[in-house]
Amino acid sequence: MFADRLIEAVRAKQTPLCVGLDPFAEKIPALFGDAREEIAAIERFGEAVVSLAAQHAGVFKPQLGLFEPYGPDGVRVAQEIVSEARALGMVVILDAKRGDIGTTAEGYARASFGQAPGFDADCVTVNPYLGADSIEPFLARAERDAKGVAVLVRTSNPGARDLQDLDCSGAPLWRRTAEMLAAQTGRLKGRSGWSGLMAVAGATYPEEARALRQTLPDALFLVPGYGAQGASAADAVAGFTMTPRGREGGVVNSSRGVTYPQGAQHAATLDAWREIVSTAMAGAAAELRAACNA
């Protein structure tokens, strides 16, 4: 089951850190190639990031929206990076935020979970606005192929308030979304007791994450917003559950903070870049480890 693979990856690395890859051509060091050939530089940079990430974290999250501007080549490179991460033993959450109905949702599920020419990712992020029948095709395929589905519940951006916090007859919309998912978590539940029907719960709103845990006691959380977006490690794990192993219950993503740390862009050599990025990843991993054990 996906849930067990994910929680095992977290336990093996003793940190809930998930390394995110958001390719920004203008932030990639010149070491990775001519900025005029952006997608080639992204490919080399992505592979280098993955090889370091696999040393410090068990989970990897590529941001598909930043590969897509490169068209078919962007998709090809994203797929190669996903394959590489899986080959190195990482669990891959494809951040695609898809959402559609019926056969189209089946198409997105096949694109995300299917083997080549699909991504063969372990999990994909999904938007719930269209309702339960838009999530069902992802769930059905995830059940069949031992994959995971991470549904946006309470995101980390300021605009999350616009719709997700609206009062829906006594509870905010994000809680109604969570209630809609609660009936389904059992379908992706592993032997660990955790469910691979994940909830996206932004680190920038720790109170909401704690409340969300009440509604979804067994869902693994995917927590964006830690690091560059401003949330602390303690806030990031606020929705985790205290266990004899420490706080557990999901992964905390860091993208910019660990892939474009200070000094990395202008590193003189590849070894110097590796040292800077490795230190940033190790730091984030340790900080989150400490927060889970606090």
Add this chain to the structure above:
Amino acid sequence: MFADRLIEAVRAKQTPLCVGLDPFAEKIPALFGDAREEIAAIERFGEAVVSLAAQHAGVFKPQLGLFEPYGPDGVRVAQEIVSEARALGMVVILDAKRGDIGTTAEGYARASFGQAPGFDADCVTVNPYLGADSIEPFLARAERDAKGVAVLVRTSNPGARDLQDLDCSGAPLWRRTAEMLAAQTGRLKGRSGWSGLMAVAGATYPEEARALRQTLPDALFLVPGYGAQGASAADAVAGFTMTPRGREGGVVNSSRGVTYPQGAQHAATLDAWREIVSTAMAGAAAELRAACNA
């Protein structure tokens, strides 16, 4: 402006018909090639559909989720079909239902609107769950490049009720979504008076479409659900506004009904297939024309 291009395309064809392309390999006639080479068959089928669609409708909507399972090749074929439709003078709405924040949303906007390796589509469908700051990057790029943005407000599927109909302090969520958009429609308003900040309003819920028109008087509507999904032509144009030219205010999509009509799959020759599909498209165009003039 996109809004003017779209409404001119509707007026020129005297019908709000938008032809949708949902590639289902198993429904494509054997005339278009060996089903074992699905993406090649989809490419030929898509080009044939577009060449007929351009005769009957001003607007074309490819469903990206059904190209993506084919990986980089799927994106390449989708882009070629979009180019072909635009070359034939059609306005293209890329049905991608994207939604993300900040720089990732900018990435999706660049992928949708940018020239090659982007899609260079006229408009893209967007999901509002993440709030106004997730729509802003699409709007900003649309303003700059004279493109359109079609935001999901009230979709046509049964599950639309799950979240979109929740009572948010006296009004359903879909109306709150519409209110969030109302402040922005002026930014994409054309000389026609219509705005290219479109609202997706399912034909299967005509009462909601009429109510939505009160909140968004100048937004063009993208109406799914007509035909194969069961809504009548009268229901489909329920949210349009009566003008001296008849009912106006958006486009009505038909995908399966006009691209896989009865008898088309087993047509003996390409000419026979063209005849069947052309008749279906002409029929839908005429039915919607009549509904606009009723």
